[in-house]
Amino acid sequence: MASALTRRRRLALSAAAGAALLSIGGVLGSMAIKSPAQAMADSKAPKASVITAPVEKRRMVKSIVFRGDFGTGRQTEITPTGSPAAGGSSGEGSGGGASRLVVTKVLAKPGDEAASARPLAEVSGRPVFVLPGKVPSYRDLVPGSSGEDIAQLQDALADLGHSRGGDARGHFGAGTKRAVAALYRRMGYAAPVTGERTREAVTQARTALEEKQQQVDRLASGATGEQQPTPSGSPVAPSQTEPDGAAGSLRLATKALAEARKAYDRAVAGDGAMVPMSEAVFVSRLPARITSLPLAVGEQVEGPVAVLTSGSPQLTGYLDPDLKERVTAGMRVEVTAESLGTTTTGTIRSIGAKVTPGDTSNQEKESGAQSQPRQDTSTVNGGVPFLPVSVSPSKSWNENLAGQNVMIKISSALTDSEVLAVPQAAMLTGADARTTVTVLAADGSERRVVVIAGVSADGMVQITPAAGERVKAGDRVVIGQ
Known part of the structure; x- marks a missing residue:
């Protein structure tokens, strides 16, 4: 009896489940079937939307943008050519053999300032340092010598507080010797002598x-x-x-x-303290930056022990020759180094003659001497002709700008005060020659406003509402759809 009842319950549940499945299938099938009218409605293009931009209140400014490069300044390589020991100029060791030129100390690091009489390194135990002077080092400066290089040595010594005494300017006398000895004591070394x-x-x-x-x-x-005795010894x-x-x-x-x-x-x-060419190097502008120190302690000197860069970075811009009439000396500029994320200001100092990259005849005309080595300038400004623009900084250029390619922007005001302005794409001119903009209201409605166009700059146009028309800053105008 119980078994029969159980079988009837199972049959009833199976029938209910089947009915439920049929019901779900019917619903899904009805959803998949569309009427012809519905299919046509779904195939229509969506309702067009509009692209808008705000009406701005701004001062109209015309901008000219071009690229430029920062030069790294004048570089000086310091390469010792001998190693005179204190007490002798022959560079011989105690055994009489010629000593090797070896870096024995590195006393600075790249990025440091190379100041007057600050040792940068030691080579074979002797200091290598710089002094200010425009005449390059070309000989040992020894007692008894004279010349313009002696005069600049005396000037450098005087700047450090060491007087030349009674020596004439440009003559290496006893007073200059005393000053040289004092210079070396200041640096912590015995003064080299003539030998x-x-x-x-x-x-x-x-x-x-x-x-x-x-x-x-x-x-x-x-x-x-x-x-007095004669040569024979007998008196006469x-x-x-x-x-x-x-x-x-x-x-x-x-x-x-x-x-x-x-x-x-x-x-x-002619005997005594001297300044050997192997130790002191004259640099036209100090302080200078230490760009690199190529050698390490223990390495033999076969090239420069230090490379200096003197002078601030120099900016040269590459102006399109077609814009020559729009740019003049004295204009203010913004200089942006994208790689550093910095912007600074400056003033146009001068605008040079047209340069065609790779044209060596231009280089010869500019240098004034065909004997100078020609440089490959074909890649400057991407090889495109330009007018070189020299830019002076409002304050000293940051030394990190050396070697950077930058954006130079000149801005010229076209209006004295703020005016209403819209993108050029918002301006419409009808068959009646009237200029209008389309203002989009908050409810989505549109209205045409007749305006008078003014100056344009950087894609924006000044507008003035015609008599009886209304438009204000913040309104949205249609620029496309």
């Missing part, structure tokens, strides 16, 4: 001076009545030694003594 050759010259001159002095002393004694009267007698001999000996004293003074003046 064995000049020391020997002093010794010889001193010996000659002493001999002449002794001769004068002997003759002076003879002039008082004492007999003074009148028998010289035709003019003792007085004449004394005069000649005194003259020779004076010449010996002058020779000794010259020898002394």
